Amino acid sequence: MEKRRIGSLEVSVVGLGCNNFGGRIDAQRTAAVVGAALDAGINFFDTADIYGGTRSEELLGRALGRRRSEVIVATKFGVPLDDQRRGGARPAYIQRAVEDSLRRLGTDWIDLYQLHRPDPETPIEDTLGALDALVRAGKVREIGNSNFSADQLRGAEQAVRPGAARFVSVQNEYSLLQREPEREVLAESKRLGIAFLPYFPLASGLLSGKYLPGHPAPEGARLAAPEAPLTARFLTDQNRSTAEALSAFASSRGRSLLELAFSWLAGRPAVASVIAGATSPEQVHANAAAVGFRLTADDLQEIDRLAPPPPR
Structure with a gap:
């Protein structure tokens, strides 16, 4: 599988999001998903302390076992976990x-340690200083952020002390149905040499091709429950209509909607790895194989017509 750079790290262009571990899937199924990812050439695993009620890190570490040194593990901090662990970015x-x-990951180091969201109550200089100390101590190799605006990326870059660790990645929502990063963040990340990591690359599954027009969502799917918080956000009439049009376009090129969603992201400026979750080995293998659609200039123009970029 193709590899790309995140700072000093070399990661597979398709990564595995671990948000399902400890929540939608248990330890046994997690091990099967992680094993399938390794077999498919995926070496980039992205989790967070809050995923699975802190169980995701534990199950990921257990599933990797002795193969920990072969992979790149990214995790995040900063979202409140409970009354004692209230989040934020204070040192x-x-x-x-x-x-x-x-401890939960069962490792001595984290390859990419990411601030999950900005902390307006803590000066970014203080946060960067604490993260730099972790890098110097060998507990963290590289540092990144998530949900940062272009202004926040610039502010963080300006706050880095000479010779200290700097953010090498930004992880924001980005997909064919959510193109907001094209307004400013993608260009700023490219200017600063910061890798971009899209989350929700399949719009919580809507771009996977399993939500068919006129049919209910598949049983057990993330958007199957009408009361689920993500259902109202993603499963709108407009999104379903756009997804249907994109699916027809992909089909006309002999490709699937899943291949279109992955390949389009992989071809965007600054994108280092397309990280999507999976609940089965079959999903992992489908994701790993989904970046082979080479889009022409005419293809991209038609995609812009079907799923317009944001106004600038």
Whole structure:
């Protein structure tokens, strides 16, 4: 599988999002998904301390076992976990959060440690200083952020002390149905040499091709429950209509909607790895094989017509 750079790290262009571990799937199914990812050439695993009620890190570490040194593990901190672990990016909290993540993952180091969301109450200089100390101590190899705006990326870059660790990645929502990063963040990440990691690349499954027009969502699918928080957001009439049009376009090129969604993202500026979750080995293999659709300039123009970019 093709590899791309995130700072000093070399990651597979398709990664595995681990948000299902400890929640939608148990330890046994997690091990099967991780094993399938390794077999498919995926070496990039992205999790967070909050996923699965903190169980995701634990199950990922257990599933990797002795193969930990073969892969790139990314995790995140900063979202409140409970009344004692209230999140944020204060240096004291970072120190506690990283030790907890290292213990749950069963590892001595984290390859990419990411601030899950901006903390307006903590100066970015303080956060960067604490993260730099982790890098110098060998507990973290590279640092990144998530849900940052272009202004916040610039502010963080300006706050880096000479010779200190800097953010090498930004992880924001990006898909054919959510193209907001094209307004500013993608260009800024490219200018700063920061890798872009799209989350929700399949719009929570809507771009997987399993939500057919005129049919109910498949049983057990993430958007199957009408009361689920993501259902109202993603399963709109407009999104379903756009997904149907994109699916027809992909089919006219002999490809699937899944292949279109992955390949389009993989071809975007600054994107280092397309990380999508999976609940079965079959999904992993389908995702890993979905980046072979080479889009022409005419293809891209038609995609822009079907799923327009944001106004600038």
